[in-house]
Amino acid sequence: MRRTLIVIFGLAFGLVACSPPVTPAAPTSTPSPWPTSTPESTPTVSIPPTPTLQTGCSSAALFLQDVTIPDLTVLKPGEPFTKIWRLKNTGTCTWNARYSLVFVDGDRMQAAEVTPLAETVPGGTLDIALDMVAPSLDGIYVGLYELRDPQGQTLPVGTVANIWVKVVIRAVVSTPLPGVTPSGGTGSPCRPLRDNAQVSELLFLINQARADAGLPALSLDSRLTAAAQAHSEDMACNNFRGHTGSDGSTISMRVARQGYAAMYVLETIYAGGSARNAFDWWMNDQPHREALLDPNVTELGIGHAYLNSSLYGDYFTVDLASR
Numbered sequence: 001m002r003r004t005l006i007v008i009f010g011l012a013f014g015l016v017a018c019s020p021p022v023t024p025a026a027p028t029s030t031p032s033p034w035p036t037s038t039p040e041s042t043p044t045v046s047i048p049p050t051p052t053l054q055t056g057c058s059s060a061a062l063f064l065q066d067v068t069i070p071d072l073t074v075l076k077p078g079e080p081f082t083k084i085w086r087l088k089n090t091g092t093c094t095w096n097a098r099y100s101l102v103f104v105d106g107d108r109m110q111a112a113e114v115t116p117l118a119e120t121v122p123g124g125t126l127d128i129a130l131d132m133v134a135p136s137l138d139g140i141y142v143g144l145y146e147l148r149d150p151q152g153q154t155l156p157v158g159t160v161a162n163i164w165v166k167v168v169i170r171a172v173v174s175t176p177l178p179g180v181t182p183s184g185g186t187g188s189p190c191r192p193l194r195d196n197a198q199v200s201e202l203l204f205l206i207n208q209a210r211a212d213a214g215l216p217a218l219s220l221d222s223r224l225t226a227a228a229q230a231h232s233e234d235m236a237c238n239n240f241r242g243h244t245g246s247d248g249s250t251i252s253m254r255v256a257r258q259g260y261a262a263m264y265v266l267e268t269i270y271a272g273g274s275a276r277n278a279f280d281w282w283m284n285d286q287p288h289r290e291a292l293l294d295p296n297v298t299e300l301g302i303g304h305a306y307l308n309s310s311l312y313g314d315y316f317t318v319d320l321a322s323r
Contacts, residue, residue, distance in 0.1 A: 057093040059149045061157045063284050064088055067127055071166045071281060072241070072272050072312060075134040083111075083165045084129045087147075087157070095120040098150035101128055104162065107141040109133055117147075134169050140272045140313060142166045159209070159289070160280050166272060168311065190237035192305035192315075194229065199302045202275040202316065206292055206300070209283060213293050218320065223260040224301025228317040230254060231269070232303035235315040241271035255319060265321040266291045271312035275304075278316045291320060298322045 067084035075081060089095055097116040109132040120126040135141050144162045147155035154161055207217040231245060231254055238246040245254065251267040268288050270278035282288035303317040 053098065053150055054093045058091045059093045059095075059099070059155050060089075060091040061147055061155050062088040062090045063157050063163055064125065069165060069167065071164075072140070072168050074168045074170055074311075077134060077136045077138070077169055079134040080131070081134065081167075082129055082131050084127050085163050086125060086127050087163075088125050089120045089122050091155075092122050093149075094122065095126065099155075100148050101130075101145050101163075102148050103143065104146050105144040106164070107135060107143050109135060109141065109143055109165070109167075111143065130165075132165065134167060136169075138170050140166065140168050142273060142277065157284065159283050162280065163284070164280075166277075168272065170311070190233070190307070192233050192236040192307040192310075194304050195306060198275040198304050198314075198316075202279060202302055202304075202318070203300075205275070205279040206318070209279075210293060215293060215295055216298075218297060218300040221260065221299040221301055221321075223258040224255065224299055224319045224321055225303065226258045226301065227251075227254040227260070228267075228301040228303030228319045229305070230303070231267075231319075232305035232315040232317045235269070235271065235312075235317075236305040236307040236310045239311050241269060241312060241315065243267055243269060251319060255321060260321065261323055262321040263323055264296050265319065266294060266297060267320070268292065268318045270316040272314060274314070275316065292318075294320065296322055 064086040067086050069081055069083045095117045096119045099117040101115040101117065103111065103113045111130040111132045115128065115130060117128070118126060132143075143165045145164065146162050147157060149155055157163055203220065210217060231251075234245050234247075235241050240246070243251060249257075251265055252262065255262050255265055268282055268291050270281060273281075282292055297320040299321055301319045303315075303319075305315045306313060307315075
């Protein structure tokens with residue numbers, strides 16, 4: 001506290017004639033000692049203890065769902081958003097702040113590079129939220145993240161190493177492209193590109209996953225390939241993604257059109273990104289993973305179509321069947 005010196009001055013004034021001079025009276029009180037103050041107690045800062053490093057246990061995770069911003073959500077340029085993944089702790093170690101979610105590749109979209117995990121016991125679930133900002137230019141953007149243990153090692157998330165955010169940035173939300181129809185239809189021609197290298201990679205990845213699961217490889221069938229290719233082109237030319245064709249057709253109908261008499265048939269689709277992106281997404285989603293690893297299918301067909309003017313760019317279709 002600042003000390004203030006109090007000084008009493010005697011002031012002499014010119015007075016009215018005949019008035020005697022006034023002598024200042026002496027102070028009758030003893031000046032108080034300098035004021036003192038009792039120091040306030042120092043505030044206590046609570047510092048959380050460093051989580052104990054665990055030994056003798058294993059770390060693993062399983063992706064459960066996208067709580068917000070599912071793959072290929074359409075956003076406006078510069079739009080803020082929060083991506084939330086829901087994961088399950090399938091290991092025997094308890095997750096704590098020594099564990100983290102780390103950005104590893106792609107587009108970070110202004111998110112934190114490292115995010116510590118909240119405490120999650122084995123068998124528990126955890127929602128991991130990241131605040132992001134959509135890029136300023138139209139396009140498809142993917143950000144890859146991985147979980148790391150206290151030693152900096154990557155935690156497997158099911159059968160894959162990453163979780164991701166994938167968004168479509170468009171200043172104006174698209175409607176079906178005017179004047180384009182799937183191959184074989186009427187109207188203006190639509191001729192998407194087919195990347196055979198992407199198709200070959202997808203075939204390899206699927207059969208490798210089946211081999212790892214102790215299942216036989218699937219052989220390519222030309223009729224299933226024709227059905228899958230037609231559906232990929234339909235999605236590209238009519239700017240949609242879904243299992244129902246633009247003409248209302250189902251997978252069974254499309255396969256039958258190509259002369260394949262299927263006793264059992266399944267289909268997986270993916271829009272946007274590469275063959276590897278498609279495979280990773282399927283393997284990280286339980287229904288799609290089960291389709292690729294279904295022991296009842298023996299053959300498959302793979303379709304790929306790329307159309308620069310479409311909403312998602314790349315469109316993949318895999319038809320799996322047995323006769």
